[in-house]
Amino acid sequence: MTTAPTTRVEREDRREYRATRRRDLAVDLSMTLATILAALAIGFLVMLLTGNDPVQAYEAMLTGPLDRSFRVGRWLEDATTLTLLGLSVAIPFRARQISLGAESQVYAGALAAATVAIFLPLPPVAAVVVPMVAAATAGAGMGFVPGAMKARLGANEIVATLMLNAIVVRVYDYLVNGPLKEPGSSAVHSKSIQQDSVLTPLTEWFGIPLGRANVGLFLMLLTAVALWLLITRTPLGYRIRMTGSNPDFAEYGGIRVPRAIEWSFVIGGAVAGLAGAHLVQGVYGRLEPGLAGSLAFEGIVVALLARNNPLVVVVAGLFYSYLRAGGDIMEQQTDVGTEIVVVIQAVIVLLVTAQALPDLLKRRIARRQRRQPIQGDAR
Amino acid sequence: MNESGNGPGNRPRGEAAGVDGSVAVAACAVTKTYANGVRAVRGVDLEVPPGEIRAVVGENGAGKSTLMKMFYGLEQPTSGEIIVGGRSRTLRGPASAIALGVGMVHQNLMLVPSFTVAQNVVLGVEPGRRGLVDARAAVETTARLAAESGLAVDPKARVDEVSVGMRQRTEILKALHRKARVLILDEPTAVLTPQETEDLFAAVRRLRDGGMTVLFISHKLREVREISDKVSVMRAGSLVGTVATADATERSLAAMMVGRDLSLDVGRTPARPTEVTLRVRDLAYEAATGQSLSEIAFDVAAGEVVGVAGIEGNGQSELAEILAGLRRPTVGSIRVGGTDTAGLDVAGHRRAGIGYVPEDRLHNGAALDESIADNLVVDRHDRPPLARRGVLHPRAVRAHAERLIDEYAIRTPDPSVPVRSLSGGNMQKVIVARELSAGPRLLIASQVTRGVDIGAMRFMYERLVAARDAGAAVLLISADLTELLALSDRLLVLKDGRLVGRFDDTAALTEKHVGLYMLGVEHHDREQLVAGLDDAGEAPAA
């Protein structure tokens, strides 16, 4: 005796399936929207409770970034770095690896790009490309260390990446304050990179002032598409997805799970390295202390919100940067601090990670809809 | 099917209900139907008087464990009553069972590894005042209980550093410390050495003499004969009967346990085996946990189905995973076709033409949250026609899926449906479709029909036979004897990690006969097991 007939009914109707899928998608989308709205509402309340005028604040925040062209530029420049960092963690997340190492990777990338772009004389095109390649390589190397430790030894990747962050940030700080500091300058920063290595500002392309936004924006979009193709259209992407979905299944199917894990770290690291190159070659033109700010951690938020889908990461990155840019403008125009944006972001993260919420909702809707056709069939 | 379960030794129902303390624990017309429709226990009446050691035996899936879980409050009966201490009880959880004096020692022990034996014994009811734990009192209590019951433990040793036997004794002491009057032991000897088993039995007898009621779940008939006062036999969810142990022989018990009324008829032609495809010689495997294997040698030829019978946990899983490349054998040679696969990785095994339907499809048979299409290509996602020059073509993956969905009658609206939303039978079809469509030289099929509906079951059978007729060597591992006898051209029996039986002709073979080998009542000698196998001479010695 092994079995008894199961009572489950197979859904065979393709139309019904499509409807279900549309409904799930609609629920997902509206959940995302509801999450954002809920976070904005909480921000609204916080402002109200702290004696500020939330309507005025939100108006400045939500319309501000599009007000002037250089503000648009500020937004796009920020979004480029943030999205690249979001992409960099989305890939290991896809393999279900909680890599928090974007910070070490972005600084390693920045250092590599700056070193090459400052000291290595190169012909015009190579002067742009070689520092970026160096940055990606350095970032990949920083990804490889925790990746290999996890894949080959099973060492906890959270601790490994956090430690690496702590180390690289300090080494970076030392180098900017010491060996790489511009001689004779009173302020702490490196020498400027060679003019040929600068990523062309968008201002030159479009003829309107767009601040520090540069062609890195297109590089970011290309990277997102490339990563999307990698995940959906390559054997390696397939292996990363299966490893993340069920490592036992992947192993059973003949996939070398440790290699897939390692690659996810290396690819993520390379992308974070590119973000470092963008900061050096596109935004600052040199190394500055703490140049990535809190972007590395916010990249995690962006990836989460986008459910690690590279194309959606772009949307989420643009959205987040918009909030960040809007927050700055809001602070200039009203009494509300830009930090409220971080609070709103945090609320979004907490709502997104509360997984039981959308499932609960989806199940409830499904139950309600299932009840209806049965009544209809009863005739 | 036999629904009522009234066997020779079973008293009529009225007696069980009108108890006044003469029954320690009883089930009254208990039925358990799971949410997925599986009826694990069917109208069972069972009563056990105080101070008796009652063995409950049955094949895998006979319903013994479910019944015991109901006594311990881990499951609630769908209908019928559980009686403890003379009254009908509703047990909401283990806590209420413990409060009523029922203790259970699970097969996978519920101990905190970093705690000492004494700490585990007192966990939850620690001695001491004002929120403190009196460590000395815990040790003393444990030592006293151990001395009284004859269950020797070292109270101060850490649980993860003591033998499995001592861990088990710790579990029993835990129940004793909570004043259990009824003790359920779920396959307690499975992990014990013979000496440990002896000691356990002595202790259990002493407990019985002190008035303890013991429910002893086991497959091992020899042990059942040795330890129990009475034996209740379950089969297919029903109680077949209860007999006094003194009146029972291993053979008579086996006869009651094995065999079902429903025969399975699979239309298949006689096998036409050709050259040997799988050749296993002197295979041994040293398992850190689980069953070790030793001295395994057999052949499977192209065009035949070789069944592997055995009570679950006797090495079938290990054997299958070794052959599929998921575990490395300790010694021995395995050749598939011309390839020595013993040193290869999983991908190498697959390249050698091995297909594997794993026993637990939810564990590693599928990526549940991924689409059917993605689940169908895990072994071929990196080569034409699906992938060319490092590019995986989603349209090709989809077309591939649609073809297999059609061919294997997988009921689904779309290849993009996540596997999780399929029923057990359909999910299994996805796995079988993947493994068979690879055109394997050797197919290892482990528990192919577990938890699938009748329709899917038939389908699997037909496909396996078709694969055989197409020239594949099929190694069929199953806990279901009926299935094995219906499908196998030859049959092997595994027990305690060794081959104990080999039947080259299954035509006249009965379940009862095979059951004797599975239960260790009989075994073939070595000459018969290795008859006709060419010696391992051609296997490389180094």
Add this chain to the structure above:
Amino acid sequence: MSAVLDVVLSSAFLAAVLRIATPYLLAAFGGLVAERAGISNIALEGQMLAAACMGALVAGYSGSVALGALCGVALAVLLGLLLAALRLELGADAIIAGIGLNLLASGGTAYAVYTLLDDKGGTSGLKSGSLPTVTLPGVESIPLVGDVLSGQNMITWLAFLAAPLVAWLFYRTRFGFHLRAVGETPDAAESVGIPVRRVQYTGLALSGALAGAAGVFLSMGYVSFFVRDMTAGRGFIALAAVFLGGLRPWGVFLAALGFGAAEALAVQLGTLDVPPQLVSTIPYAMTLVALALYAWRRKRRGLAGGVAASL
């Protein structure tokens, strides 16, 4: 080299080690309690920050240092309970929820300070005072020891008392037993009737309290103001100390003390032309190596059971 030795053996240096190690110790014990309860508390950083800010603000406005410290710790406890609720009630990933809480604390404190004081940097414009120092009578006169111990803040004393206290809690009390059982094998704990969730909530509240005390020390120990993001990653380092210390109270004590000593050394060596940033990487590099060695040893012993099993 002898210059280095002089520094290391000076009483000022040893006193600095105690001072600098204080937040690491408290936060690490907070992380330890949560980890042993089975929920990783990566929100230590945010709890410290929130407590530091709350403490300085309340103390500044109310004039009561004690009330400020209390409110700071209470806020951290609330954040701990919130983390537990997200994990246990809403199925959130503890790591991601922790990251969210850190963001919330970072944004929330900066917003609060800016809104209340119109200051981006911190609360230096607010007179909030600091917690009292404790000097044991008689200790003062002991050479070296007296210099090291005299004038240490009460929270420093608390931090060093925390090691035996946590060890006592873990190994002597009923709650500690239940906490460890719940974190290690929840099934076994549940099967003997231990209220698993309640124990986890309590553990996370305690974890928050310890992190909160660390935070309060930052803004009310040696300084008397809150600075934006003043925790500067200490919470993460404390978490590393939890793992480096092998999840045992005294191991964690030594690891956290080591981090404190390395940082103190980095500060001292800064005056000797040795780059302090490089010195301060030593404990992290050591942690990384220790992590690798530990994993390697575990793998060799075969406990991991393959990569797939350890994911």
